Amino acid sequence: MTSATETPKPNLLELLWRAAPEAGRGPRKGLTVDAVVAAAVELADREGLEALTVRRLAQELGKAPMTLYTYVPGKTELVALMLDFLFISMERTEVGGRPWRERLAAVAQDNYALYRAHPWAAAASPSRPPLGPGQCAKYEHELQALEGLGLGDVEMDDVLAHLLGFVRIAAQDAAQADAERAASAMSDQEWWEANGPLLAKVLDPERFPTAVRVGQAAGEAHDAAYDADHAFAFGLERTLDGLAPLIER
Amino acid sequence: MTSATETPKPNLLELLWRAAPEAGRGPRKGLTVDAVVAAAVELADREGLEALTVRRLAQELGKAPMTLYTYVPGKTELVALMLDFLFISMERTEVGGRPWRERLAAVAQDNYALYRAHPWAAAASPSRPPLGPGQCAKYEHELQALEGLGLGDVEMDDVLAHLLGFVRIAAQDAAQADAERAASAMSDQEWWEANGPLLAKVLDPERFPTAVRVGQAAGEAHDAAYDADHAFAFGLERTLDGLAPLIER
DNA sequence: TTGTACTTAGTACGTCGTACGATGTACAAG
DNA sequence: CTTGTACATCGTACGACGTACTAAGTACAA
Structure with a gap:
């Protein structure tokens, strides 16, 4: 030595x-x-x-x-x-005294805004980031939005992880849809000219009746293959609805 | 030319x-x-x-x-x-005639099983995979689990995307937790010896009262920093609860 | 004043995806 | 049957990457 x-x-x-x-x-x-x-x-x-x-x-x-x-x-x-x-510098909407649904919606929206502003973060962010000062402050703030709702400690953690998981996947999908649009040199029209014929042949309504019908309806409704912000809005309502029985029991 | x-x-x-x-x-x-x-x-x-x-x-x-x-x-x-x-060869549980909750749970579980068996796929899988034969067959099968529930076509697509998004993020988190455990050469004990003193100093219960309390409770409840399968089970119930108002209206 | 711990920089190694060009094969056209 | 050509295969090579190692020089401690 x-x-x-x-x-x-x-x-x-x-x-x-x-x-x-x-x-x-x-x-x-x-x-x-x-x-x-x-x-x-x-x-x-x-x-x-x-x-x-x-x-x-x-x-x-x-x-x-x-x-x-x-x-x-x-x-x-x-x-x-x-x-x-x-995480240190992100927006943390103050929600004291508001109904639980607004509180959780604000938490989700703060997170979604963060990931939309920094798209790389959605992919890089694990469910349990290392316990840095930002992560701790964030966790503290978000848990406080869940205080006083009659949840146990373990349930509070479960609920928060569930809510934040939803936001992360919504943001990942949004970022990826954006990236694909940007990376594809093709316009929509060019894409359809290149791939339409094959798709028409292969997307057989007899083999995939539901898929063809629903896929077309969804595509027309969003005027695109995927509408990330709509998916977030829809999913947030469903996620909050899913927490209601636990919170309002 | x-x-x-x-x-x-x-x-x-x-x-x-x-x-x-x-x-x-x-x-x-x-x-x-x-x-x-x-x-x-x-x-x-x-x-x-x-x-x-x-x-x-x-x-x-x-x-x-x-x-x-x-x-x-x-x-x-x-x-x-x-x-x-x-996607071509994955399990597709047959669910005809069962109540909607069982049907959607089966869809989610088939997907989760796929990603658990092939952890790389959870990270690689976008929300809208290219329209290959596997993806089409999968989409068709999963939409059929949503038929006859009184949903519109666009709603069917929204609901499915929401459910599958939940499964993907749960699987991603599970895979990452596994990977981290495998990659870390340290045992839990070694980790605490190395990081415990600093954490004790820095995780001030006055600064982060809720975080410290809830974090500790969650850690003890799962006997680990993160229990992926529990998160999936919990989240699945919440996700189905969240779809109930849409389906049973 | 001197020794030493440190920051900085240059060079280099092993990896990656893949472009390019040479070689040889098997079918189509004569 | 011969010959030309389209293609599969492979070796080499290029420009990236993260980062290990070494040498040079700086500013504090003794």
């Missing part, structure tokens, strides 16, 4: 809470973790999560790529920090 | 429906699209989606990497084919 200097390699939790031991010797740092994270969020917002590469981010910050590893141990940790960064 | 031979480059839809123009000249093909897709599914099942690389898949098939591009235009299309492959 040498008396080697253990480079303490900051833990993700320490990083999230900015509990790093505050360096002593050596040159001054030219950046902060926050600056790196903020720039990363801005880049991901602007050009999507797949454009967020270490090289690219370093370039925007005017540093060499490997320099970023002084601030963040790796890309996974960076994304976790980015998420918590969003 | 030369009279160049346009290599017709198979469309994704043509590929899904196996409507490729059936080559004429040249050496016999050593594989089929189905063989490639089946091997890819098996590899992804066995080692996860990130282990599914073109080189690796080619190796398992005894071919050179670039050879696969004769069968499939690219990796995105391969994943789409893999999904439709699952």
Whole structure:
């Protein structure tokens, strides 16, 4: 055993809470973790999560790529920090004293707005994000919207997870629909010219009677293959309806 | 303009429906699209989606990497084919004549079972998969579970999308929880030794009273940070409760 | 003043998806 | 039967990626 200097390699939790031991010797740092994270969020917002590469981010910050590893141990940790960064500063509608349905709707809408503003976050966000300050503040605020409704503690957690899961999948689907529209160089017309004939042959109303009928009706109703905001509005009502028996019992 | 031979480059839809123009000249093909897709599914099942690389898949098939591009235009299309492959052969519980709640529960459970057996699929599956034969058969079957309940066509589509969205997010969360458990080299005990002190300091019951109380209760109730199957069971009941007012009106 | 812990940067490794070009095969046209 | 051509196959290579490693230089502690 040498008396080697253990480079303490900051833990993700320490990083999230900015509990790093505050360096002593050596040159001054030219950046902060926050600056790196903020720039990363801005880049991901602007050009999507797949454009967020270490090289690219370093370039925007005017540093060499490997320099970023002084601030963040790796890309996974960076994304976790980015998420918590969003959670810290997201809108939290105040709902004290309002009926439960409005309270939960506000929670859902705050989350949906967050994911719509930062589409990469919907895909990156796990159901149990690491316990950073943002996640904790968010959890606290959202649980308070569920206080006093006669739910047990475990039920409160179940209900919240259920509600937030709905919002996440709605936001994921919305983001993906947007991305597909943007990525497809084809106009709707071109697409139909290319694929219509085959589809007409293959979507046999005798083989798929219900599918053809319903699919057509849905497509015409939304004037598109998929209407994300409608799906969110519809799903939110259903989700709240589904919580009513538990809450109003 | 030369009279160049346009290599017709198979469309994704043509590929899904196996409507490729059936080559004429040249050496016999050593594989089929189905063989490639089946091997890819098996590899992804066995080692996860990130282990599914073109080189690796080619190796398992005894071919050179670039050879696969004769069968499939690219990796995105391969994943789409893999999904439709699952949809073709998935379990479809027969539910004719049963009450609506049982029917929808069966649809949800068939989907959940699919995603649990093929965890990569939950992440890869969009809300509107391309219209391959599997997706069509699936859509048809699932819509039939909604027939005769007094819903309009557009409502049937909305309801199904809502139900399937719930299943997808539940499966995603389950897969991710499993993956995290597997990836973390730490035991629970090691994790708490490493992170407990910081958490104790930072999870201040005065700052986050509800979060600390509820989080602890939920953690103890499930004996883990997250219990995916419980979340699915709970959420399914809530989701069906939420559809009741629409169906039983 | 000197030693040491640190930030920064350059280079490089192993991975990925896939473009390109050469080689050889088997059918179609002569 | 011969020959031309469309195609399957494969080796090589390119430009990305995350990041390990090393060297250089800086500013505080002793």
